[in-house]
Amino acid sequence: MASLPIYATTGQKIWHYTFRVIVGLILFFLVAPIVIIIPLSFNAESFFTFTPEMLALDPAGYSLRHYRDFFTNPDWIRPLQNSLIIAPFATLLSVSLGTLAAIGLSQSHVPYRRAIMAIMISPMIVPLIISATGMFFFYSQLGLWMESALGFSRSFTGYVKVILAHAALGIPFVIITVTATLVGFDHSLTRAAANMGATPTQTFFKVQMPLILPGVVSGGLFAFITSFDEVVVVLFVGAAAQKTLPWQMFTGLREQISPTILAAATVLVAISIVLLATVEMLRRRSERLRGLLPS
Amino acid sequence: MAEQMMAADGRTLKSSLNRALRRQKLRALLLIAPLLLFILITFVIPIGQMLFRSVENQIVSDTIPRTVDALADWDAAADQLPDEDVFRAFAADMMVAVEERIHTRLGSRLNYETAGISSQFRRSGRDVEDMGEDLTAQFTALDPAWADPATWVALMADPDWIAARAGAATEPAFIVSESARAALPRSADVYADFARVTQQTNNDSPTEEQPWNVVYIALYEDLLADPAPRIAGAAPNDMLAAAGAAVAGFAAPDIRAAFVDSDRGWGETQTWQVIQTYSPAYTASYFLNAVDLKQTPEGIQSAPENQQIYVRLFIRTLIMSLTIMVSCILLGYPVAWMLANLPSRQANLMLILVLLPFWTSLLVRTSAWKVLLQQQGVINDLLVWVGLVADESRLTMINNATGTIIAMTHILLPFMILPLYSVMKTIPPSYLRAAKSLGATNWTAFWRVYFPQSVPGIGAGSILVFILSIGYYITPEIVGGTSGIFISNRIAYHISSSLNWGLAAALGTILLVVVLALYWAYDRIVGIDNVKLGG
Numbered sequence: 098m099a100s101l102p103i104y105a106t107t108g109q110k111i112w113h114y115t116f117r118v119i120v121g122l123i124l125f126f127l128v129a130p131i132v133i134i135i136p137l138s139f140n141a142e143s144f145f146t147f148t149p150e151m152l153a154l155d156p157a158g159y160s161l162r163h164y165r166d167f168f169t170n171p172d173w174i175r176p177l178q179n180s181l182i183i184a185p186f187a188t189l190l191s192v193s194l195g196t197l198a199a200i201g202l203s204q205s206h207v208p209y210r211r212a213i214m215a216i217m218i219s220p221m222i223v224p225l226i227i228s229a230t231g232m233f234f235f236y237s238q239l240g241l242w243m244e245s246a247l248g249f250s251r252s253f254t255g256y257v258k259v260i261l262a263h264a265a266l267g268i269p270f271v272i273i274t275v276t277a278t279l280v281g282f283d284h285s286l287t288r289a290a291a292n293m294g295a296t297p298t299q300t301f302f303k304v305q306m307p308l309i310l311p312g313v314v315s316g317g318l319f320a321f322i323t324s325f326d327e328v329v330v331v332l333f334v335g336a337a338a339q340k341t342l343p344w345q346m347f348t349g350l351r352e353q354i355s356p357t358i359l360a361a362a363t364v365l366v367a368i369s370i371v372l373l374a375t376v377e378m379l380r381r382r383s384e385r386l387r388g389l390l391p392s
Numbered sequence: 393m394a395e396q397m398m399a400a401d402g403r404t405l406k407s408s409l410n411r412a413l414r415r416q417k418l419r420a421l422l423l424i425a426p427l428l429l430f431i432l433i434t435f436v437i438p439i440g441q442m443l444f445r446s447v448e449n450q451i452v453s454d455t456i457p458r459t460v461d462a463l464a465d466w467d468a469a470a471d472q473l474p475d476e477d478v479f480r481a482f483a484a485d486m487m488v489a490v491e492e493r494i495h496t497r498l499g500s501r502l503n504y505e506t507a508g509i510s511s512q513f514r515r516s517g518r519d520v521e522d523m524g525e526d527l528t529a530q531f532t533a534l535d536p537a538w539a540d541p542a543t544w545v546a547l548m549a550d551p552d553w554i555a556a557r558a559g560a561a562t563e564p565a566f567i568v569s570e571s572a573r574a575a576l577p578r579s580a581d582v583y584a585d586f587a588r589v590t591q592q593t594n595n596d597s598p599t600e601e602q603p604w605n606v607v608y609i610a611l612y613e614d615l616l617a618d619p620a621p622r623i624a625g626a627a628p629n630d631m632l633a634a635a636g637a638a639v640a641g642f643a644a645p646d647i648r649a650a651f652v653d654s655d656r657g658w659g660e661t662q663t664w665q666v667i668q669t670y671s672p673a674y675t676a677s678y679f680l681n682a683v684d685l686k687q688t689p690e691g692i693q694s695a696p697e698n699q700q701i702y703v704r705l706f707i708r709t710l711i712m713s714l715t716i717m718v719s720c721i722l723l724g725y726p727v728a729w730m731l732a733n734l735p736s737r738q739a740n741l742m743l744i745l746v747l748l749p750f751w752t753s754l755l756v757r758t759s760a761w762k763v764l765l766q767q768q769g770v771i772n773d774l775l776v777w778v779g780l781v782a783d784e785s786r787l788t789m790i791n792n793a794t795g796t797i798i799a800m801t802h803i804l805l806p807f808m809i810l811p812l813y814s815v816m817k818t819i820p821p822s823y824l825r826a827a828k829s830l831g832a833t834n835w836t837a838f839w840r841v842y843f844p845q846s847v848p849g850i851g852a853g854s855i856l857v858f859i860l861s862i863g864y865y866i867t868p869e870i871v872g873g874t875s876g877i878f879i880s881n882r883i884a885y886h887i888s889s890s891l892n893w894g895l896a897a898a899l900g901t902i903l904l905v906v907v908l909a910l911y912w913a914y915d916r917i918v919g920i921d922n923v924k925l926g927g
Contacts, residue, residue, distance in 0.1 A: 226884060231441060
């Protein structure tokens with residue numbers, strides 16, 4: 098399929114190009130919806146479609162007004178701030194706990210390994226709506242308990258609840274990516290380090306960590322994007338004070354749809370492109386480091 | 393026997409090795425423990441609690457315990473109203489519940505089983521306070537001291553409580569004396585609740601509040617049963633004896649009439665059948681409701697025609713998930729094929745096009761579809777411009793099943809392409825060439841040689857897409873309207889709007905079981921360890 102042999106018949110040639118067109122159309126279906134919102138977000142009017150001025154490429158048809166609204170309107174600023182508070186803490190929690198556990202799981206003699214793995218992966222398997230339902234009941238009690246027994250303020254417990262919930266959702270991604278990097282990890286390296294007098298802590302930070310770092314970072318990015326994108330659980334667990342960016346977009350889409358959503362969406366697309374590039378780069382670097390790919 | 397090998401510290405080599413292994417195991421478990429604990433607390437326990445909530449039904453016996461007891465012997469099939477005892481017990485329970493402001497909660501709970509009962513609870517909650525006031529008036533006419541809170545405290549209070557109260561800055565919790573419980577069992581029971589509610593809920597003291605009318609009703613019943621009770625200590629036994637002699641001449645209170653007067657519903661046997669049916673602490677009723685069945689005194693029956701929505705919704709969720717899965721296979725297969733057969737540089741570029749939507753926020757993709765599919769949206773504009781569709785008959789592609797299927801196929805397509813691609817990459821292209829050189833047509837070579845080898849990829853991708861789509865909430869909620877929603881939207885509705893949490897938990901449990909079964913199948917076919925992210 099890769100390239101057409103010179104002896105191909107006319108029918109084969111037609112099929113060859115038809116097939117490419119079909120695949121092209123499918124790829125167009127995949128990418129076009131995301132790409133199309135970018136020019137739409139520069140619309141000078143509050144419409145969700147291309148105005149005649151835009152189609153004529155008239156500069157008057159374009160403006161940054163929706164971006165101005167996004168970066169000045171407190172309805173959008175607050176959620177953005179909340180997302181930027183919640184996601185890093187949730188990521189930190191899932192990465193630190195997840196990396197330790199992945200290292201533990203990679204040891205050769207772990208009893209009940211499959212069962213433990215299944216439990217740790219479960220937040221990814223269980224549909225979000227079910228996790229959200231379960232968490233809704235449990236975390237409201239937890240919140241009341243934290244407010245009355247520990248004397249935390251209402252808004253603080255709100256953040257704690259959402260961060261804990263998001264950390265739980267991010268953990269499977271950390272476990273999976275770090276375990277994958279550890280598969281190629283040569284354990285004789287740690288023995289060699291110990292042999293040369295390194296303490297276990299030194300071995301961990303100087304030998305093991307640099308090698309599995311790409312996996313840890315991409316796991317962290319997955320955990321970050323999970324929290325940053327998550328809306329179902331935060332809807333159920335959080336209060337209005339913890340409204341995140343996806344939440345604001347969700348209510349916007351459901352109730353009064355404003356074109357600022359498109360500006361927000363474009364910003365998020367830019368963020369995801371950056372994250373995608375980072376993960377892809379890390380993956381290649383890790384494979385090169387472990388000698389899996391002849392570079 | 394050969395001499396055992398010794399390690400340097402003098403132990404046998406075997407035990408030394410075992411010790412090292414044990415230590416290694418322990419270290420591994422110590423590394424895993426924090427996360428395991430974290431997941432158990434933040435995730436597994438909440439889910440377990442939800443499963444429990446789908447069968448839990450303590451609210452009925454907690455709120456109206458006396459009524460539940462009194463109703464136990466009532467024969468629901470006899471089509472006769474319960475007798476006065478049940479109504480008196482119910483009045484006492486209601487009085488306590490009203491003061492604690494929990495009677496409406498029970499009303500809402502029972503309203504899930506029979507519509508309209510919650511307004512009965514609300515209405516009678518306002519009236520129950522006055523029920524039996526004639527009887528109270530007769531007691532006070534006999535001796536005005538019956539209206540005095542001090543009389544009641546003297547009758548009921550434990551001597552220890554009186555002593556403790558004298559010395560304390562804040563009043564200790566009221567204790568009913570054993571001898572009062574023995575002599576006046578019903579009154580003591582209701583009075584204990586009165587004292588508790590007065591102290592805890594109303595922040596008052598039983599020494600300053602006249603008891604509720606229902607306490608007098610209980611006293612009336614006690615005295616009819618035993619006209620000459622004696623209470624030890626300084627209790628006003630003379631007053632009690634005088635009342636005991638007089639009660640036979642009192643006009644009996646008609647609580648049943650009072651309730652029926654307050655709301656006709658209490659005069660219908662069906663109401664009491666419902667209360668009796670849902671008295672047990674655990675119930676299957678939420679699960680029955682979740683599959684359109686109903687628990688009745690005559691056994692399990694199907695719900696009324698117009699309330700049968702859940703089975704249909706489950707079936708719709710399954711059919712739509714299958715449709716989405718099939719569209720993903722159809723669209724994903726050619727792309728994966730192309731990816732697997734292009735030179736790696738081009739394939740990598742193409743992979744980025746697949747990964748971009750995978751990495752883009754779900755909300756972004758959903759809002760894109762909302763913008764594209766609406767009647768004044770880009771696609772309709774384009775169709776009108778091309779002339780395929782007249783301006784006045786723009787297509788409705790959103791807020792229905794079509795919208796959900798289009799948007800979700802787009803969202804889940806990368807989850808189909810990536811596993812397919814990783815399987816196809818392992819199929820040597822020389823097999824196809826070999827088949828063709830042996831005389832197979834293009835189609836035969838593909839269908840008999842290539843396709844069977846790609847089936848594992850289709851299986852893995854299909855199960856993944858199906859599992860993901862069956863529990864989807866956000867996208868159907870935004871682009872699905874009423875005909876394109878899934879079971880998850882109904883769960884969310886019960887959590888946040890109708891507040892029927894038991895039913896939400898039951899629906900969630902059923903969905904969870906389905907997903908876990910599919911996941912188990914996925915594990916058998918693909919293996920958890922082979923879950924890959926981002927290609």
